[in-house]
Amino acid sequence: MLITSAQAILLQIPIEQRGPQPALYGRPWKTLDTLLLRIETDGGIIGWGEGFGFHGAQAAHSALESLVIPNLIGRDPSQIVPLMNDLQRRLHLYGRTGPVACALSAVDIALWDINGKMAGMPLFRMLGGSTRTHLPAYASLLRTGDAATASRAVEAALKRGFRSLKLHEVELDPVHAARDTAGYDVPLMLDVDCPWSPGDAIEMCRRMGDLELYWLEEPVWPPENYDGIADVRSNGGIPIAAGENAGSAMDFKHLVTAEAIDFAQPSVGKVGGITELRKVVALASAYNVTVHPHSPYLGPALLATLHVNAAAGEDMLVEHLFVEPEATLYGAAVRPFNGSVAVPQGPGLGLEPDLAVIEKYRR
Ligand SMILES: [Mg+2]
Incomplete structure (x- = not known):
């Protein structure tokens, strides 16, 4: 062929x-x-x-x-x-x-x-198989910049059935508002997108000590400052997640051996696809690092993530970008329900994209 x-x-x-x-x-x-x-x-x-x-x-x-x-x-x-x-x-x-x-x-x-x-065969079977038909997903909320909007977004996500949430905020007011709205039983993650020096990040961790964050994501600029991230991890007191900017399994080796992360976040649409993502999963497993892939995707990259997560045999969370697009490629098939998302069962990626949606929104 x-x-x-x-x-x-x-x-x-x-x-x-x-x-x-x-x-x-x-x-x-x-x-x-x-x-x-x-x-x-x-x-x-x-x-x-x-x-x-x-x-x-x-x-x-x-x-x-x-x-x-x-x-x-x-x-x-x-x-x-x-x-x-x-x-x-x-x-x-x-x-x-x-x-x-x-x-x-x-x-x-x-x-x-x-x-x-x-x-x-569905890909999860080619990757080793799985009995899991559904996977846990968290709502990844857009940056709001203010307490009232962050609070409303948290309410909306909880109402949709999500049981864990991630914020994209850099100010503390919206994070406190989100925690107050969600309560302390809901795992809450914070993604700040690489803003701080290691010293400033450690200071911010001290100010966030009472928020009980499940993880703090990408606290340090530049993202490849793995020693700096490790410094924040050992002195900030908050579990650290990173990896969406890492370009290969070799890059993850440096991230992991620097003892920079508790959670690895390879992104299937950036890191080299399923082949490279599997290498990262194997590497992380050997170092007792948990993988929760970065997956704010709408199409085949989301499906690929579901198959790899299903076949990994561990509780890897699916990141669901909490936005309402005017149209989706797979209808309701991979829309999370009560905080979990169905693993497609058809051959290959398991679902075919809606060609009418592609025609309508193509640029
Ligand atoms: Mg991120």
């Missing part, structure tokens, strides 16, 4: 605005920008992949079109590991993280989808 064509597809799906305009990396956040990859084979099997999108979707789309897809045509999709190794080597000087890594992640996910479909 050979790959005959591949198309990068950029979707922009408006999200419902709750309260003040949310921001993402300093820009207004009005649409969910999703980067899809459709790979076609001469055997008629079509595989779907997804790379991390958001404001970087256009750049990763360009990387797919100009660098990656020309290297894919005519290749054998059944040789996932050799093919991915070859692409990684050919393109390494264009970036081991960022748009190129996101583009390669999309390829790997699509190759796994094709191989699962060829075998007539």
